[in-house]
Amino acid sequence: MMQAAMKLALRADLLDFTTTPSWGNPTMDGVRFRPDHWLLVDAGRIVGAEAAAAFAPGPDWQRHDHRGRLLLPGFIDTHVHCPQLDVIASWGAGLLDWLETYTFPAEQRFADPDVAADGAARFLDALLAHGTTAAVVFSTVHRTATEALFAAAGQRGMRLVTGKVLMDRHAPDGLRDDVVGAERDCEALIARWHGQGRNAYAVTIRFAVTSTPEQMAMAGELGRRHEGLFMQTHVAENLDEMKWVAALYPEARSYLDVYHRAGLLHPRAVLAHGIWLDAHDRALLRDTGAHIAHSPSSNLFLGSGLFDWQAAIDAGHGVSIASDVGGGTSLCQLRTLAEAYKVQALRGTRLNAWTALHAATRGAAELLGLAHEIGHLDTGALADLVVWEWAHGPVASHRDAVARGALPGVQAQDLHARVFAWITLGDERNLAATYVAGRLVAGVRQTF
Ligand code: GUN
Numbered sequence: 001m002m003q004a005a006m007k008l009a010l011r012a013d014l015l016d017f018t019t020t021p022s023w024g025n026p027t028m029d030g031v032r033f034r035p036d037h038w039l040l041v042d043a044g045r046i047v048g049a050e051a052a053a054a055f056a057p058g059p060d061w062q063r064h065d066h067r068g069r070l071l072l073p074g075f076i077d078t079h080v081h082c083p084q085l086d087v088i089a090s091w092g093a094g095l096l097d098w099l100e101t102y103t104f105p106a107e108q109r110f111a112d113p114d115v116a117a118d119g120a121a122r123f124l125d126a127l128l129a130h131g132t133t134a135a136v137v138f139s140t141v142h143r144t145a146t147e148a149l150f151a152a153a154g155q156r157g158m159r160l161v162t163g164k165v166l167m168d169r170h171a172p173d174g175l176r177d178d179v180v181g182a183e184r185d186c187e188a189l190i191a192r193w194h195g196q197g198r199n200a201y202a203v204t205i206r207f208a209v210t211s212t213p214e215q216m217a218m219a220g221e222l223g224r225r226h227e228g229l230f231m232q233t234h235v236a237e238n239l240d241e242m243k244w245v246a247a248l249y250p251e252a253r254s255y256l257d258v259y260h261r262a263g264l265l266h267p268r269a270v271l272a273h274g275i276w277l278d279a280h281d282r283a284l285l286r287d288t289g290a291h292i293a294h295s296p297s298s299n300l301f302l303g304s305g306l307f308d309w310q311a312a313i314d315a316g317h318g319v320s321i322a323s324d325v326g327g328g329t330s331l332c333q334l335r336t337l338a339e340a341y342k343v344q345a346l347r348g349t350r351l352n353a354w355t356a357l358h359a360a361t362r363g364a365a366e367l368l369g370l371a372h373e374i375g376h377l378d379t380g381a382l383a384d385l386v387v388w389e390w391a392h393g394p395v396a397s398h399r400d401a402v403a404r405g406a407l408p409g410v411q412a413q414d415l416h417a418r419v420f421a422w423i424t425l426g427d428e429r430n431l432a433a434t435y436v437a438g439r440l441v442a443g444v445r446q447t448f
């Protein structure tokens with residue numbers, strides 16, 4: 001691992017967003033592409049960008065010359081489970097079976113502090129090696145495992161939002177808490193970690209099935225008691241789950257309403273999935289400022305359903321992009337975005353590359369209230385950056401050459417076409433370097 005240079009200049013093609021790009025057919029609205037620029041970083045923050053044709057950093061700048069590569073803000077994964085690297089790619093189950101058969105046993109192992117510490121380090125290093133520099137993460141029910149995750153993020157200087165999972169029913173031995181013990185653990189974790197460095201605490205209800213109404217009420221109270229807490233949970237993912245929640249909460253209008261009644265919906269609330277919502281629910285999301293972490297690879301892999309992004313746009317509520325590993329099949333947000341395109345294609349809609357990328361960068365940061373810090377390349381942002389090869393392997397390289405018009409007799413395509421091909425064909429093998437607050441933390445095969 002390299003030390004952070006005080007003054008670091010990174011040469012690459014810079015891509016980010018200044019505002020929300022238009023939905024539907026791609027336009028360049030909100031897209032900022034600065035080919036062959038130096039991005040200037042001082043003391044971990046972006047301080048400017050200059051065209052390489054007109055500017056050369058002086059000797060007081062350490063230079064990382066990534067010319068010919070693409071530099072983006074680090075991806076933000078708004079919903080992912082640390083203990084579930086053990087169960088990624090497990091065969092043959094829908095959500096409820098999958099939890100019983102694979103996931104709960106894996107999470108039970110995190111009761112062991114050594115397993116939890118190893119798991120936290122492996123997970124965060126894997127995020128960085130897949131181009132994700134900030135994440136909203138499910139830990140397990142265990143306080144020590146959650147401590148380990150916060151500590152490991154602090155060591156890496158990463159932006160992390162996480163919390164101890166709340167589960168006081170319908171979960172096996174070793175994974176259940178109770179209202180009093182859970183409240184005590186949450187209070188201790190909040191006091192120790194919330195707002196420490198780049199860590200923030202999320203009240204973490206696994207889903208309405210695994211918490212009693214009393215625990216829900218306690219969770220809502222925690223959120224009101226402490227400034228700036230996040231809330232994360234799952235909602236309306238799977239039809240069997242929908243039926244179960246309706247039977248457990250007959251008084252609620254809908255699954256989402258269960259959370260609303262407990263006071264859990266607010267602008268820092270992140271709800272994974274939201275496939276089986278209705279128009280009332282979508283309006284409730286808009287009105288409360290809560291948003292959906294769309295998890296396409298998980299939704300396809302577990303056979304949960306096809307998220308209606310168009311309906312979210314029409315209702316005006318936020319959507320970010322999440323891997324949801326281990327229900328999801330890759331930590332790489334490029335792969336996740338490629339799956340998102342296919343989900344919308346199955347719904348008869350074509351997701352453009354700008355909307356997709358924005359939802360994994362600036363859009364996610366804005367929805368989380370973190371746009372002062374991450375998600376873009378504005379001056380003043382922390383330098384959480386990822387440098388990507390435009391293509392990896394012969395097929396992607398050929399496709400990229402077509403897009404660039406680098407083949408004889410082939411006209412160059414527009415930038416959207418090139419970036420869309422990059423998203424669709426790319427994955428973590430395209431990653432050249434990851435920086436957290438200006439420090440190189442992954443990807444060392446380049447020479448400067
Ligand atoms: N619903 C409740 N728990 C989980 C989980 O771990 N993963 C997913 N995808 N859905 C859930």
Ligand code: ZN
Pocket residue numbers: 079080081234272324327
């Ligand atoms: Zn999940």
